Amino acid sequence: MSDDLVSVIMPAYNAALTIGDSAASVLAQTHPTLELIVVDDGSRDDTRRLVDAMAMVDPRVRLIALPANAGVAAARNAGIAAARGSYIAFLDSDDRWHPRKLQLQLEHLRRSGARIAYAAYDRVDRHGRVLSHVRPPRSLSHAELLKSNHIGNLTGIYHRSLGDARFRAIGHEDYAFWLEMLRRAGKATCVPSDGALAWYLAREDSLSSDKLRAARWQWRIYRDIEQLGRIAASRYMCHYAWQAVRKRS
Template sequence: MSPYLVSVVMPVYNAEPWMRRSIDSVLRQTHTSLELIAVDDGSSDGSWAVLQDYAGADDRVRPIRLERNGGVAAARNAGIAAATGSHVAFLDSDDWWHPRKLEWQLAQMIAAGVQVSYGPYDRVTPQGRLLSQVRPREAVDYRDMLKSNHIGHLTGMYERSLGAAGFRRVGHEDYVFWLELVRRAGRAICISTQEPLAWYLVRDGSVSSNKIRAAAWQWRIYRQIERLGWLPSAVYMFHYTWHAVRKRN
């Protein structure tokens, strides 16, 4: 048994039609020392029953049920608070992982002596059509993260000893989270592999698809959360826009 227990946090909200693929991709990891903390965020469908079935079949599944829908940030924070592993990773209930994702990630993090890592992933439609391949740079620091979110949330992992930055109720809550963790850690590395670590499902009407709203969120992060001046905010906003265009090409 590996000494490294990975806590996988999965927020769930009315995800019954597609959550099984996500859960299976976690439980079929070659790195078997893990706990899946699945947080039902007040679902009104059969999501909770699905989680109970999985928990009955595999004691690594730890379902948590919130009394009312509080949003993805609250669900993720509840999962982080319940985590007991040496490392924490995230997966939403409609995305899925490569079977060796955790194995490769842990090995390279330990070899490099780093506390935060991320990796390549593919963006796909519900019909399985490839939209784009996201292949991040080899390593990033805090300044790099201000220019663009290089960490795809479904691939990110960090040492729990860093402390939890916590998810805020803001747009781009995952970006703000990883920005803070990279600032604490000093740097993060990209896992080297010829294959994607994960697949990100792009559904019609997803929050991330609204580019104007996303740009407005980004500007508020610079000004209100990171408290940057107008000039550095404008410079980083230029880099953010440039990187956003490149990601989709």
């Protein structure tokens, strides 16, 4: 396991229209010591063929083809299981990174001594227009993360000395994942930057755009996974609702 190798996990399902730009943003990183593990989750379009073509040009690209659609949690878990790097990062097949994203994060992790880092990002529409800026706090504990998911999954990176958690097949699976990682690490740190280090494509038809459903997912994480009592869970739900409004302002 290389000391500075970053394994980038990219789940993909029918992503032929977007995966080219997403993968290119990974391969163009100024920190070149990486592997891009694309997990094709049973796509029916040209996703697999496009990734095969990328791998022919750049040996840092690896394809894992799942036999059937298993969902994003299973796809990310398959990528984690195959990863060779000392660091794990995630990027979905319709999102993009700033070219210096990994370099800045690794430098910051080494300076701070932290084992989890995250960053600012922008929510954009399909034309690339910025819908909102997401600027998370400078540092986080597990207790602070309970108030709201300040770690955009497309910006999170962790050192594998923490061990590899697994994504659960639930709504807000990324939030549950980072709560577990913060429980292990004790703290996480935000990389200082003048602007966004990643761009998240906000789709109108995404499951997370259903606010009532998202609130139910949040409640389930508090009660079933974090094992909070009703009063504590209700208090955190108030924080969650307030932060959800602020993130989109």
